[in-house]
Amino acid sequence: MSGNTFGNLFAVTNFGESHGPAIGCVIDGCPPGLALSEADIQPDLDRRRPGTSRHVTQRQEADAVQILSGVYQGQTTGTPIALLIPNTDQRSKDYGNLLDTFRPGHADYTYLHKYGLRDPRGGGRSSARLTAPMVAAGAVAKKWLAQQYGTRFQGCLTQVGEMAIGFESWSHVAHNPFFAPLADVSALEAYMDGLRRAGDSCGARLRICASGVPVGLGQPLFDKLDADIAWAMMGINAVKGVEIGAGFASVAQRGSMHGDSLTPTGFATNNAGGVLGGISTGQDIEVSIAIKPTSSITTPRASIDVHGQPVEVVTKGRHDPCVGLRAAPIAEAMLALVVIEHALRQRAQCADVAVATPDIARA
Amino acid sequence: MSGNTFGNLFAVTNFGESHGPAIGCVIDGCPPGLALSEADIQPDLDRRRPGTSRHVTQRQEADAVQILSGVYQGQTTGTPIALLIPNTDQRSKDYGNLLDTFRPGHADYTYLHKYGLRDPRGGGRSSARLTAPMVAAGAVAKKWLAQQYGTRFQGCLTQVGEMAIGFESWSHVAHNPFFAPLADVSALEAYMDGLRRAGDSCGARLRICASGVPVGLGQPLFDKLDADIAWAMMGINAVKGVEIGAGFASVAQRGSMHGDSLTPTGFATNNAGGVLGGISTGQDIEVSIAIKPTSSITTPRASIDVHGQPVEVVTKGRHDPCVGLRAAPIAEAMLALVVIEHALRQRAQCADVAVATPDIARA
């Protein structure tokens, strides 16, 4: 409950600031005997890292992860895995002028009122840079889940600003800088170029999907699988909405249409998004999230300073015009961390359960 | 993390089943010295309880709460407050025939696969009846927060099925069985009557609002105030989507429009929904949730039995055709429980913080 630890049985404690010497995390509770090296973690960090196209922040960070503990002779030992990611491209002077003013849409105001002081360098603790250690931890979770159950996590962009993005194929996602499931992203490139020239930012919507999740994960009342997913997703910087399965569309549905029929060979549909009563059905877990436009923009905004006086704020420095563009690996990681937590809980309480009833999602 | 306890500092442990002898909860961590009796709790339970109009389930439950502990001479002592709500109108025979079949959209299938067995009486533990103890606990939280900060919680219906409901005034909400902010609910009545005659169900959308929340509540990374709200809301039975502030609409917004400008007399807008960087701004906290249509309907559905054989399912018994109609007090209670948890955490870590900067939301 300390605010910087995610999970209980697979607990990830995150530390660092955007412009401090390093960021990182400690994973506690990883099952022993998992083959693990930096090479298992780096690819997901590379998918998330900045500076990889003209459409994202130009900060250059290798995000090279080091395993400090918890691995011996290439295997996890069951003890804490400390992961360190040095910061290498801090430019704190970019932010010096922000100490006395509040950026609209930014956490400056709330941090100051909460703590009485704040680290302004690159947003300090509120920076999206702190998602990097979660991506690293998520890579460990993904590897274990893949080996144990064949679980697989994928995320893609479904909307940017007012532009909806059709779904063509998961196979396209890795081949463009937008995580878009499209063969041709030229319209997207043009859209982002226009936005950047305008000195403005926009929001995004993403779809995240986990396949191969075992039936039975989640808990009935408060730690429902979908509740924990909502918590994990809303905890990602800039997220303002979360849907599971049919989401807000279910409001206008009839019960006779929404409830997914069961057949001997599987569920007929997946309005549930893979969760019923807070517990996984074994179908794909389908999540959709809304990401707000970046608050750091070069367009001048009306605001106040720390004395309550009106000021005009322009944010310089290096920023993503649409943070949603890099969010897919982050959301995948958060989903993987939720799933492994519940997989371990399920082993704890229900390891002995044997059910004669067929698992239709695997039929 | 045990799955049936909500919160850490103001921890509410929920127990019971829909058709067992009683349901209830234990509140641990309530500040001492709060004047409290059953009369403080019963009104919210009465707002939620079934049988109060033809539009909801006809199960008759007084939902009369008893305080078993934690109060001495009319004041909380700081020790656990046990609340008991006897069940009085169980009709378990209504559900006997459901033991061998799975209702589409219901938790039957997932409970069986998780636990290896299930209590079919009225949905057992998965029943929305288990929200009653949360409403009771929420009433205690509301009272403390009102006294301490003047915080106030309100919820209303904003959509039923495909019918959008305009917002006229909070003052109407208490005067119709729909929690609708409308003077005239005849159209709603007609809609619900039609739905009931059709033997079907529909979804709903609700708005929940907390005013008078102090600035500074929430934590930066994982226990963000909005993340915990999303967790609490998605944990309510049948909820499939959660939005904070502009929510999914923020996807199509520009940063220059979304970010709420600060002025010496307050924020100009509230796209943030009262939370920036996971921490409360002092503005109203604005939440919107999507509730799916009830899965228990009299329309026949295709399904399977526990042996995996195809069957047709018709759910009899007493059910709400739209569970969203009674959800406002539930969602208010869950929001209150999140806010009190963070209020206590803030006292723990930051009780000494003094800020010279003006609190513009109270300006």
Next chain:
Amino acid sequence: MSGNTFGNLFAVTNFGESHGPAIGCVIDGCPPGLALSEADIQPDLDRRRPGTSRHVTQRQEADAVQILSGVYQGQTTGTPIALLIPNTDQRSKDYGNLLDTFRPGHADYTYLHKYGLRDPRGGGRSSARLTAPMVAAGAVAKKWLAQQYGTRFQGCLTQVGEMAIGFESWSHVAHNPFFAPLADVSALEAYMDGLRRAGDSCGARLRICASGVPVGLGQPLFDKLDADIAWAMMGINAVKGVEIGAGFASVAQRGSMHGDSLTPTGFATNNAGGVLGGISTGQDIEVSIAIKPTSSITTPRASIDVHGQPVEVVTKGRHDPCVGLRAAPIAEAMLALVVIEHALRQRAQCADVAVATPDIARA
């Protein structure tokens, strides 16, 4: 962490006061499918309950437990098990005069300073009566552990006041009101009769032993098995000291003598008390606890009242002259609750571990 919940995966939330309407607990996380009825729990409550001999308090309580939830058709469902124990022999008038004074050695003074008010009836929340729900929860843990691993818990008295009690056999423990491992307890009876006549009280030492604990339970750093045992034991009312294995005697031992040699057929000795590096060895877990003399005695004591003025205090009402006499079932229950918690944690993290090395404690 809320102070009234014991455990995380097998979490027991305790509520009630000595003289309220009822006491009880909610067990969250019990594995499903365990055959359970009140008859599994009542025997341990009967071993602990007051009024069974002239040597303990004469308060008459049947301590009849009711299962309110979590069991369906005689099996645990995996959802919360609420246990209720009505109070039937309250005599709150006995304590009315205590509201303004502080009994030496009692929690009166600290409760008032912590909470600003207190429930004086029978010690309110600080009463040893609140151990009854733990004995009930412990009985559930014991049953599951016995079925799963053959684990067995036993406790006995090893010292009363200055009188050491030799160990003859566990088989005697059930046949005298002192939980003494002796065939002939006449000396003990005479000792206790003298103490009661003197209007005084004395302390006690107990030994608690768990056999059949699997190797590998516990965690390396903070949730060491022995640390959690120390926590559980020191949390029992009046306990002032805890030892594992050789305990304080290990101070004067040499390493060449203390370290238990391993042989192909088992450990040669058990100075470790069944725990090495915080993890169970598979040997018997051996615990010893010190219980202070009851603070409620009829001998007049110097004290102060709530205004800070000197007063003389005499405690009337019904009290145990040596609370240690009834403590064996309590300590057994607490130990069982620690062991089941770690057994479930071990399944969560290490369910897949297979070791070729022989388990010598089972050799």
Next chain:
Amino acid sequence: MSGNTFGNLFAVTNFGESHGPAIGCVIDGCPPGLALSEADIQPDLDRRRPGTSRHVTQRQEADAVQILSGVYQGQTTGTPIALLIPNTDQRSKDYGNLLDTFRPGHADYTYLHKYGLRDPRGGGRSSARLTAPMVAAGAVAKKWLAQQYGTRFQGCLTQVGEMAIGFESWSHVAHNPFFAPLADVSALEAYMDGLRRAGDSCGARLRICASGVPVGLGQPLFDKLDADIAWAMMGINAVKGVEIGAGFASVAQRGSMHGDSLTPTGFATNNAGGVLGGISTGQDIEVSIAIKPTSSITTPRASIDVHGQPVEVVTKGRHDPCVGLRAAPIAEAMLALVVIEHALRQRAQCADVAVATPDIARA
């Protein structure tokens, strides 16, 4: 509950192994605005570090701590404080031969059975080296508590092997390598020299004392202040017993003698050790712990190898002949971490409590 995190509100997550690249911890929940630099932490690390006299292990570690996050311009920001301590004097070859055998009294056997594999280098995770990050975290806690309440922590040696050590004065403790409260430690030096020549090890007993602890810290049932202290102390490597106040001596006391009388100017005695009913009285908290003899000795011992075959084990490498000699700063730190956790909890729940009754411990 993840096993490597200590505390909830002031949560310290520990990572690293004896012979990995670094050890460290992350402190989450530290109040903001505390002036903090490495210079506040290093002195306690220096008190604990090895190689400072001939009586302890000759491993040379500067134990130079680095603050990686959570401090900005010399003040804590309220976000996680990551502390890193590089390992500089690993000699893993010393331990290579231990991989296939189990040292009597060591965690080798239990680690292998728990995790299926183990890191043998210097005991890996079970090394007492992992107490260094706790000493560092404790220094932060000590500083905050000293500023807030004037709390002060002191520890000293009271027995080594069979040699009892009289208490002369706290002022001597800092002036000898034994943390002995004696002006003349020549007898101790001779004792330790003899032990080392014998190739054997011995146990120790320590007293730890906290003065200036506010009245009212602790919780009534499970998170009693003394229970949490017992948990923290028993969690220190090699501790086998814990006493609060009169401890095991209270068994032979009468109630008329044990219960500390209250007077208008304070408690007459302190058999309680500063805790009544699990809550601090405001008196000194008095703790005594038993530390077993080091298991790593050069005297040959009978044991088995990983195949279950008998072997003789001789432990070379660098070891303390009495780990108790360096344990005082460790135990002080653990006590400080318990006290700050409860101080923050008390603010959370009871910040508003005002009591007219005098605080006699401060009279």
